[in-house]
Amino acid sequence: MDSTPPIPTKQRILAAAEELFAQHGFDGASLRQVTASAGVNLAAVNYHFGSKSQLIEEIFRHRLDDINGRRLLALHKIAGKPETVLEDVIAAYVRPAVELSGEGEGSVFMRVMARAYAEHDDTLRRFLSENYGHVMRQFVAEFGRLLPELGKEDLYWRIDLMTGALTHAMSGFGMIQRKSDIPERQHREKIVEQLLRFTASGLRHP
Amino acid sequence: MDSTPPIPTKQRILAAAEELFAQHGFDGASLRQVTASAGVNLAAVNYHFGSKSQLIEEIFRHRLDDINGRRLLALHKIAGKPETVLEDVIAAYVRPAVELSGEGEGSVFMRVMARAYAEHDDTLRRFLSENYGHVMRQFVAEFGRLLPELGKEDLYWRIDLMTGALTHAMSGFGMIQRKSDIPERQHREKIVEQLLRFTASGLRHP
DNA sequence: GTCTATAGGGCGATAGAC
DNA sequence: GTCTATCGCCCTATAGAC
Numbered sequence: 001m002d003s004t005p006p007i008p009t010k011q012r013i014l015a016a017a018e019e020l021f022a023q024h025g026f027d028g029a030s031l032r033q034v035t036a037s038a039g040v041n042l043a044a045v046n047y048h049f050g051s052k053s054q055l056i057e058e059i060f061r062h063r064l065d066d067i068n069g070r071r072l073l074a075l076h077k078i079a080g081k082p083e084t085v086l087e088d089v090i091a092a093y094v095r096p097a098v099e100l101s102g103e104g105e106g107s108v109f110m111r112v113m114a115r116a117y118a119e120h121d122d123t124l125r126r127f128l129s130e131n132y133g134h135v136m137r138q139f140v141a142e143f144g145r146l147l148p149e150l151g152k153e154d155l156y157w158r159i160d161l162m163t164g165a166l167t168h169a170m171s172g173f174g175m176i177q178r179k180s181d182i183p184e185r186q187h188r189e190k191i192v193e194q195l196l197r198f199t200a201s202g203l204r205h206p
Numbered sequence: 207m208d209s210t211p212p213i214p215t216k217q218r219i220l221a222a223a224e225e226l227f228a229q230h231g232f233d234g235a236s237l238r239q240v241t242a243s244a245g246v247n248l249a250a251v252n253y254h255f256g257s258k259s260q261l262i263e264e265i266f267r268h269r270l271d272d273i274n275g276r277r278l279l280a281l282h283k284i285a286g287k288p289e290t291v292l293e294d295v296i297a298a299y300v301r302p303a304v305e306l307s308g309e310g311e312g313s314v315f316m317r318v319m320a321r322a323y324a325e326h327d328d329t330l331r332r333f334l335s336e337n338y339g340h341v342m343r344q345f346v347a348e349f350g351r352l353l354p355e356l357g358k359e360d361l362y363w364r365i366d367l368m369t370g371a372l373t374h375a376m377s378g379f380g381m382i383q384r385k386s387d388i389p390e391r392q393h394r395e396k397i398v399e400q401l402l403r404f405t406a407s408g409l410r411h412p
Numbered sequence: 413g414t415c416t417a418t419a420g421g422g423c424g425a426t427a428g429a430c
Numbered sequence: 431g432t433c434t435a436t437c438g439c440c441c442t443a444t445a446g447a448c
């Protein structure tokens with residue numbers, strides 16, 4: 001039985017890279033730091049991933065698959081049902097991102113994401129559109145069902161502004177920061193609550 | 207008369223740096239590119255600014271002084287008046303940022319700003335708080351006057367979420383992008399209009 | 413198939429000549 | 431005030447060991 005393969009070099013690189021990238025940024029963390037932290041040789045990154053940017057893309061794919069999978073799961077539980085309210089759909093969109101930000105491994109990914117948004121890279125835009133566009137389309141459809149009086153353009157704008165508020169809240173940069181005497185879990189609930197109230201009113205604007 | 211000094215090396219560096227940083231990011235643009243574009247020697251940056259990061263800080267100070275100066279001017283015209291409505295205060299906060307993003311020189315600064323937000327650097331946070339905290343406090347006071355039923359914590363949260371929506375809209379990353387047949391100026395008006403409606407409702411949430 | 417050692421070229425910073 | 435030369439660190443690519 002060829003059980004227990006020695007140690008997965010590739011995954012040790014991934015784990016070390018995600019932590020260091022979130023901490024110091026894509027350019028701030030060097031492959032030398034990453035490979036040293038993972039306890040592997042510098043060139044192992046090129047062997048397993050091809051280049052630094054392909055390593056970054058792999059991290060994105062991993063986390064975004066997770067977030068968007070959870071979003072779709074939550075959406076499918078409520079989509080089309082007569083008792084569903086706007087807040088339910090917002091929660092299905094917002095909660096997976098907030099929750100991931102509170103789980104050990106993924107705790108720092110949303111900061112990576114916020115950083116990447118600001119990079120304004122067309123490659124990333126295409127990547128997101130190609131891989132997760134279908135998720136967005138399903139949310140747009142459900143938002144449209146619950147806000148029938150809203151034109152398509154207004155709807156897109158408001159979902160976009162909601163995403164901005166979410167990303168900003170996740171990036172942890174704003175004035176509001178978790179006070180040291182408040183547990184992490186409670187702070188995340190507060191984020192979801194505040195986002196729900198603010199964006200629900202924003203989306204409903206007549 | 208010692209008029210017309212040769213050529214201001216320092217300012218040529220500043221102009222070239224702002225353009226290249228906005229285009230390729232702080233790490234993406236090298237001092238070698240900046241100095242080549244400005245037509246000055248590489249070492250001139252270190253002589254005039256001390257380091258790359260101090261050059262970046264100088265650019266921030268310049269643009270933020272501009273934006274916050276305009277914000278205060280707009281706020282002082284309406285603060286405390288009985289006929290002032292919430293939308294006026296939001297506009298005083300939002301419009302200077304949107305307008306600057308449409309002026310030749312500053313056209314790309316808000317992207318630089320969005321990027322910096324995502325960097326999540328405590329140095330930047332302290333810099334903003336020390337230099338522009340008084341502007342924020344005056345806006346908080348006026349928002350508080352018009353939303354008296356809102357607790358202080360809720361008020362801070364919502365202003366923060368508004369800033370997130372603004373920053374995201376400015377970064378130009380979202381789904382909504384200017385269509386090529388719509389003039390830049392008209393697109394900026396649309397941004398202000400959508401932001402006003404969305405955030406006014408969000409702030410007013412009962 | 414997996415990994416190591418190493419070389420090439422770009423980067424920011426600085427010392428010291430002018 | 432400006433420039434050249436140079437140092438140490440970075441990412442990438444690749445030849446070859448295991």
